[in-house]
Amino acid sequence: MNKIATTRLADMEICQILNGMWQVSGAHGQIEAESALKDMFSYADAGMLTWDLADHYGPAEDFVGEFRRRFRQLQKEALLAQMHFFTKWVPQPTLITKKIVAESVERSLRRMDTETIDLLQFHWWEYEDSSYLKALEYLSELVVEGKIKHLGLTNFDTEHLKIITGQGINIVSNQVQYSIIDMRPSIKMAPFCIENNIGLLTYGAVCGGFLSESYLGKREPNRFELTTASLRKYKQMIDVWGGWELFQMLLRELADIAVKHRVSIANIAIKYILQRPEVTAVIVGARLGIRQHIADNSRIFRFQLDDEEIAKIEAIQAESRNLMNVIGDCGDEYRK
Numbered sequence: 001m002n003k004i005a006t007t008r009l010a011d012m013e014i015c016q017i018l019n020g021m022w023q024v025s026g027a028h029g030q031i032e033a034e035s036a037l038k039d040m041f042s043y044a045d046a047g048m049l050t051w052d053l054a055d056h057y058g059p060a061e062d063f064v065g066e067f068r069r070r071f072r073q074l075q076k077e078a079l080l081a082q083m084h085f086f087t088k089w090v091p092q093p094t095l096i097t098k099k100i101v102a103e104s105v106e107r108s109l110r111r112m113d114t115e116t117i118d119l120l121q122f123h124w125w126e127y128e129d130s131s132y133l134k135a136l137e138y139l140s141e142l143v144v145e146g147k148i149k150h151l152g153l154t155n156f157d158t159e160h161l162k163i164i165t166g167q168g169i170n171i172v173s174n175q176v177q178y179s180i181i182d183m184r185p186s187i188k189m190a191p192f193c194i195e196n197n198i199g200l201l202t203y204g205a206v207c208g209g210f211l212s213e214s215y216l217g218k219r220e221p222n223r224f225e226l227t228t229a230s231l232r233k234y235k236q237m238i239d240v241w242g243g244w245e246l247f248q249m250l251l252r253e254l255a256d257i258a259v260k261h262r263v264s265i266a267n268i269a270i271k272y273i274l275q276r277p278e279v280t281a282v283i284v285g286a287r288l289g290i291r292q293h294i295a296d297n298s299r300i301f302r303f304q305l306d307d308e309e310i311a312k313i314e315a316i317q318a319e320s321r322n323l324m325n326v327i328g329d330c331g332d333e334y335r336k
């Protein structure tokens with residue numbers, strides 16, 4: 001097993017690959033709690049110690065709470081202290097009051113069995129309703145009170161990230177979709193984040209599993225064959241990006257590069273995103289208790305992509321549609 005490289009986000013030392021928990025929400029196959037918890041221990045044993053979850057990912061926050069309790073019972077506090085659990089608050093469009101914000105954070109604290117949330121990532125559905133600024137003001141007060149260590153965002157575009165930071169609200173990260181087929185963050189988001197020391201936590205690097213040998217040389221799947229919400233989400237992206245034929249060209253190119261490095265297509269797809277200077281860490285979804293790719297994903301830390309390989313990937317990207325023109329900036333797909 002390769003050692004999992006770490007990086008810094010604010011004052012935290014985190015893994016460069018995060019374990020994503022949307023996959024336990026129920027929309028990606030039936031999750032059995034005991035098997036899922038057992039798998040969480042396998043990730044910990046492998047040194048994959050940073051987790052990404054959300055208040056609305058089914059039992060994800062409860063799994064974290066139970067995982068912590070079991071770790072404490074085993075008197076493994078030292079290892080637990082190296083772990084980080086990043087949750088999200090994704091309120092339905094609603095009136096924002098200090099009480100509602102405080103209660104939501106208290107609920108997450110209780111479920112995750114912790115006194116402070118390492119990173120609370122805030123999502124907002126409608127920019128027309130500017131009360132996201134009120135919500136962030138109340139969340140910032142909870143940072144001062146110690147209920148939240150750091151405040152982040154998810155799926156905010158560059159324009160609204162600028163408005164938020166312009167109000168003096170301290171944001172350490174934004175979580176956005178970023179993959180070989182969705183390079184939108186590189187256009188406006190990346191320069192702004194680099195300049196303002198805001199980390200990008202990215203999802204979608206393996207497109208739900210599409211960027212792997214499983215789909216190389218395969219016919220286009222129909223929607224009934226897409227068995228997870230993640231595959232359904234990224235099939236739509238592939239369609240908008242350039243379609244199945246171009247996607248197969250991309251997979252063939254990635255397969256050639258993968259063979260050279262003796263790694264997998266997924267490894268190349270993750271590495272391509274992780275090598276970008278604006279990216280702090282890549283989140284890879286984990287279907288806990290169903291299937292895991294721990295050993296394979298640890299291989300991303302044993303090679304680098306060179307300029308020639310990157311140019312080959314970019315030559316195929318040049319054939320695709322410009323998603324910034326079709327969809328808009330980061331997160332705009334959630335607001336249409």
Ligand SMILES: NC(=O)c1ccc[n+]([C@@H]2O[C@H](COP(=O)([O-])OP(=O)(O)OC[C@H]3O[C@@H](n4cnc5c(N)ncnc54)[C@H](OP(=O)(O)O)[C@@H]3O)[C@@H](O)[C@H]2O)c1
Pocket residue numbers: 019020021022023052053154155175176202203204205206207208209210212230264266267283284285286287291292293296297
């Ligand atoms: N903020 C947001 O709006 C947002 C949206 C989406 C996701 N996320 C976060 O990002 C995480 C990732 O979700 P995602 O939807 O983007 O999924 P993803 O990471 O693109 O795909 C996860 C799936 O890829 C497959 N996979 C992983 N490693 C592999 C490997 N080495 N080889 C072959 N297949 C591999 C697995 O499929 P199998 O299980 O079938 O093997 C896994 O379930 C989520 O859990 C969540 O934490 C956030």
